[in-house]
Amino acid sequence: MRVYLVIMDETPEARVALRFASRRAAKTGGTVHIIALVPKQQFVAFGGVQATIESEAKSRAEVLVMAAAGSLLQESGRMPTISVKVGDGAKVVQEYLVEHGNIAALVLGAAAEGAPGPLVAHFAGSRAGQLPCPLMIVPGSLTEEEVDALS
Numbered sequence: 001m002r003v004y005l006v007i008m009d010e011t012p013e014a015r016v017a018l019r020f021a022s023r024r025a026a027k028t029g030g031t032v033h034i035i036a037l038v039p040k041q042q043f044v045a046f047g048g049v050q051a052t053i054e055s056e057a058k059s060r061a062e063v064l065v066m067a068a069a070g071s072l073l074q075e076s077g078r079m080p081t082i083s084v085k086v087g088d089g090a091k092v093v094q095e096y097l098v099e100h101g102n103i104a105a106l107v108l109g110a111a112a113e114g115a116p117g118p119l120v121a122h123f124a125g126s127r128a129g130q131l132p133c134p135l136m137i138v139p140g141s142l143t144e145e146e147v148d149a150l151s
Helices: 012-028 047-076 089-099 118-124 144-150
Strands: 003-008 031-038 081-086 103-110 135-139
Touching (some): 012 031, 012 135, 031 047, 047 081, 081 089
Parallel strands (some): 031 081
16 A cells, blocks of 8 residues: 655645645555654753643644644545654654655655755755655645646
8 A cells, every 4th residue: 555654734835745645645545644743842951841842842733733634534535644753853754764664655845935844855855865765745836726636
């Protein structure tokens, strides 16, 4: 079964990438894995404050990924696999790809304007040839109709 891995955050390009991946999965009989990333917080002298900050960030990420999963279930009838991971984004994604050898493609959304985003820059740069699966970069400027036509 084809598995499309999408990294979800609050950006419009992440939603475009998720739509593309979900439509590809539906057409190929595949599924979608969604990861919401929570950046590791800088060290705070008071451990309780740091734990609270990380807990709140993780809760926001869980709400975001559950909403995305609900939309995907409603559209395709399939529930994606969802994960919330804490840590450096590029490292977390690389580890996930190694742990889940059945990933058919890493699907990332590129910002409509300015720099494409840190994950796109990382995985499409010098590391592109070392990925265990194809990298699909979906332009964040695409409309829903354009995504539907391409997927």
